[in-house]
Amino acid sequence: MENKKSKYIFIVLSVMCIMMIVLSSVKDGIMNPIRNTIGYVLVPFQKGVNTLGFGIYENLKEHRTLEEVLEENKKLNEKIGILVEQNNRLTQDSGELQRLRELYDLDRDYMQYEKIAARVIAKDSENWFQIFRIDKGSQDGIRVDQNVMANGGLIGIVTDVGLNYATVRSIIDDESRVSAMGIKASDTCIVAGDLTLYEKGRLKITDMKKDASIQDGDRIVTSSISAKFMPGILIGYAVDVKEDEKRLMKDGYLIPAADFNDLSEVLVIKEVKSDSFLDENNGEAALNRTKDKTNSGDTLPETANVAPGANVKSSWAGMEGLTPLSEVVENHSADTADDYIITAKDISDVPSVTIGSAESEDDDGEGNRENRASRTSAHEDDAGDEGASQSSNPGRQEESEEENRETETTSSPETDRRTEQVSQERNNEEETVRETAAEEDSSEELIEENPG
Amino acid sequence: MKKIFKKTSLKKSTKNRLRILSYVISLVLAFLIQTSVMPLIPFLSASPNLLLILTFSIGFIHGSLPGMIYGLGAGLLMDMFYSGAFGFYSLIFIFIGYINGLFNNVYYEEYITLPMIMCVINEFIYHAYIYIFRFLIRLKLDLPYYLMHVVLPAVVFSLLATLILYRFVFTATEKIDR
Numbered sequence: 001m002e003n004k005k006s007k008y009i010f011i012v013l014s015v016m017c018i019m020m021i022v023l024s025s026v027k028d029g030i031m032n033p034i035r036n037t038i039g040y041v042l043v044p045f046q047k048g049v050n051t052l053g054f055g056i057y058e059n060l061k062e063h064r065t066l067e068e069v070l071e072e073n074k075k076l077n078e079k080i081g082i083l084v085e086q087n088n089r090l091t092q093d094s095g096e097l098q099r100l101r102e103l104y105d106l107d108r109d110y111m112q113y114e115k116i117a118a119r120v121i122a123k124d125s126e127n128w129f130q131i132f133r134i135d136k137g138s139q140d141g142i143r144v145d146q147n148v149m150a151n152g153g154l155i156g157i158v159t160d161v162g163l164n165y166a167t168v169r170s171i172i173d174d175e176s177r178v179s180a181m182g183i184k185a186s187d188t189c190i191v192a193g194d195l196t197l198y199e200k201g202r203l204k205i206t207d208m209k210k211d212a213s214i215q216d217g218d219r220i221v222t223s224s225i226s227a228k229f230m231p232g233i234l235i236g237y238a239v240d241v242k243e244d245e246k247r248l249m250k251d252g253y254l255i256p257a258a259d260f261n262d263l264s265e266v267l268v269i270k271e272v273k274s275d276s277f278l279d280e281n282n283g284e285a286a287l288n289r290t291k292d293k294t295n296s297g298d299t300l301p302e303t304a305n306v307a308p309g310a311n312v313k314s315s316w317a318g319m320e321g322l323t324p325l326s327e328v329v330e331n332h333s334a335d336t337a338d339d340y341i342i343t344a345k346d347i348s349d350v351p352s353v354t355i356g357s358a359e360s361e362d363d364d365g366e367g368n369r370e371n372r373a374s375r376t377s378a379h380e381d382d383a384g385d386e387g388a389s390q391s392s393n394p395g396r397q398e399e400s401e402e403e404n405r406e407t408e409t410t411s412s413p414e415t416d417r418r419t420e421q422v423s424q425e426r427n428n429e430e431e432t433v434r435e436t437a438a439e440e441d442s443s444e445e446l447i448e449e450n451p452g
Numbered sequence: 453m454k455k456i457f458k459k460t461s462l463k464k465s466t467k468n469r470l471r472i473l474s475y476v477i478s479l480v481l482a483f484l485i486q487t488s489v490m491p492l493i494p495f496l497s498a499s500p501n502l503l504l505i506l507t508f509s510i511g512f513i514h515g516s517l518p519g520m521i522y523g524l525g526a527g528l529l530m531d532m533f534y535s536g537a538f539g540f541y542s543l544i545f546i547f548i549g550y551i552n553g554l555f556n557n558v559y560y561e562e563y564i565t566l567p568m569i570m571c572v573i574n575e576f577i578y579h580a581y582i583y584i585f586r587f588l589i590r591l592k593l594d595l596p597y598y599l600m601h602v603v604l605p606a607v608v609f610s611l612l613a614t615l616i617l618y619r620f621v622f623t624a625t626e627k628i629d630r
Contacts, residue, residue, distance in 0.1 A: 003554075006516035010550040013520060017527075017546060020539030030538075038532045045480070046488045053489040122533070123491035125499040127602040128582050131534065133487070167534070174587065195587075196597045 032162075039137075039162035043121070046165075047135055050121045054264075113230060115149070115267040116140060121165070123263075130173040130193065131156075134266060137164040143272055145228050150266045153257030154178070154222060154233045158268065166268075171235065172198055172260055179226035180205075180235055183219040187212035191220065191235055191254055201255065205238060208250040214238050220254055228273050471628050475510070475522060478624075482506055483529045498605035500613035501578070503530065507545055508552040508574045509614075509621040512567060516553025523549030544581045548574055564618065571614040572607055579603045 024030055118134035136142050138161050148155045148168050156176070160167040171178055176193040189208040197204060208214060218238045224231035234257050241252030482502040490499035503526040511519020527542030534541070552570060560566075583598060592598075 003516070006520065006550070006553065009517060010520055010546065013524060013546050014543060017539040017543035021537045021543065024538035034538075035532050038528070042480070042483075042529075042532075045484055049484045050488040050492070053492050057492060122487035124533075125486045125490045126501065126582075126606060127498055128579075128586065129534070132491075133533065174592065175590070195592070195602070196594050199601060 035160070036162045039165050043133075043135065043137075043162070043165045046121045046133070047119075050119075114270040116142065116270060118142075118166075118266055118268055120263050120266060127198075128174075128195070130170040130176075130198070130260070131159070132168055132170070132263065134166050134168060134268070135164070136268065137162045137166050139163055141270060142166045142268055145272050145274060147222075147228075147230050147233060147269045147273075148266050149233060149258070149269065150263060151258045152234060154229070154235045155258050155260070155263070155266055157228060168266070170260060172203060172256065178229055178235065179223045180220050181223040182212070182214040182238070183221050185213040186223075187214055188223050188225060189214065189220070197253070201260075202239075203236070203254040203256060205241070205252045205254050206249070208241070208252070210243065210248060210250055212250055214241055214250070214252070216241055216252075226273065230269055230271060230273055233269075467628055471625075474624060474628070476525070478506060479503070479522065479525050479529070483526070483533075487533060498602070498609050500609040501575070501606065502613060502617065503545070504548065504574060504578055505571065505610060505614050505617045506621065507549050508570060509567065509618050511549040511552035512555055512559055512570065513621060513625055514553075515556045516550050519549030519553040520546050521549070523547070540585070544578060548577065551577075564615070567614060567618045568611060571611055575607045575610050576603070579606065 116136060118136040118140075120132050121135045122133040124131050134142075134148075142158060142161050144158055144161055146158045148157060154171055156168045156170040156173070158166050159169045169176055170193070171191065172193045174193050174195040178191040179188065180191045181188045187209060189212070190206050192204045192206055194202075194204045205214075205220070214220070216239050220235045220238050222229040222231055222233045222235060236254045236256040236258075239253050239255055241250055243249070244251050486499065486502045493499075507519060507523045507526050510522045523545035524542055527539075527545035530541035530545070531538050552574070555566075555570070558566070579602065583595075587598070
């Protein structure tokens, strides 16, 4: 009877647990209220026990015998001598270091992140997982996916946040995978935690391209393409980089910059990578960003004023290449195919280009016009009505006529020079495209005018 | 939960309350020590799973039902600590509490060998559970390494802790009963 009852309860409880597992894995964060309440009660205790334990440990350290301390004193005195000498040398080096650091923007880059200091209050006691808990939570501004650092290196990522605590998964955890890159050549790779390497104090570097130039001793930082990690945080140093067995990729090991055995205080970076994604999805923010990047003085409305014919619409920044088809067809004479795959980033470059092309109509564009003229020359010859076109557009037409004759009669060195000019301008794609667009426009006019 | 506890137990209600209170306190204390104190000790390469030991001890001494309830409490605490799927640890702790309760009828006072053997078996079940559902499904097949470096130290330390904790549960039960 008793056994049967507990059997039923066991089955009920097990089913309940399985349901909870399924529910919480399908819908993330559904158990957060429960976690929060239990956490709210227990974390102060954890904090207390932790400080108590720490205090006792420190106390034990203090109560060493006098002999030990005396001996240590002797050793330390010897060490001071060495250190003074070393210090002198280092101060000389530090001037050079300062200069090099200024050249090295990346260091400053990740110093810019705003950080929150937090204390580690609990750790997983088993060796299966490398996760720990810190004493700051959502009320201190901690959010999921914030990066955690210590001793100048990446430690992990916040996976779970309560009101007054947060759980952090270390990068040495077996489930951790960090998208990274070498600092020298920015070849991307994956830094994966591995339980079998944990005791050696190493992580695994995988998915490195065969021709990647990452070498032993290179600094490995978080990559800018990572979805969750802020770019440029030092992870560690690459060692034993070599081709894998299949000779398709390279892999190696990484010695982390941070010391994971002695974690008591960590720094949490306030910014979350997904924030920047949100910014980019918002058209205006992206526009402002690109403006800042290129530092061009022109704002978008001005762009529209300067080059109305270019058909640059402010909405494009948000649409990112999704120009309605009708619009494309309508403005086809003015817009070349290149125009509608323009991205938000390119827009800030537009004014300079359009201005340039407008000006080049007079001087630089000669080669192109000649090109156009030679193309249209066949029509003109057939029509034989030079006077009509001359009267409609006297100055420019005359010029083109001259050029026509030149191309018809002689292949003079001048034309050679001009064709060279053409090929040079072809290199500068955008300009050429714009100019040819303008030409086509005018050439169409020409053709229309010619028969009349 | 408390209601069931009271029904199954045939003792007086004050004794029950005392027992429940002492178990709740031991549960929380074990959790705090396991997560906040043990990892601080630097020379410990692995730390004993106190919650597991308490769960199977109580299951063994008091039967399936108390074992399950204690297991549920311990599992919920562990689930709260980890950020993965909620209920993962509850399931295994309930299971261990229940299974050990089935051996309640071979329970003899003062007999320590059987609990030690059960400790080893329980540890293996627990670690196998974690290995299968968290590592094997990601095709991490380096079983010998895991056995040597994770499971074995944990089993050894747990055995040492069982010597103390089992004794503690045993004497606590006797004192309350008296």
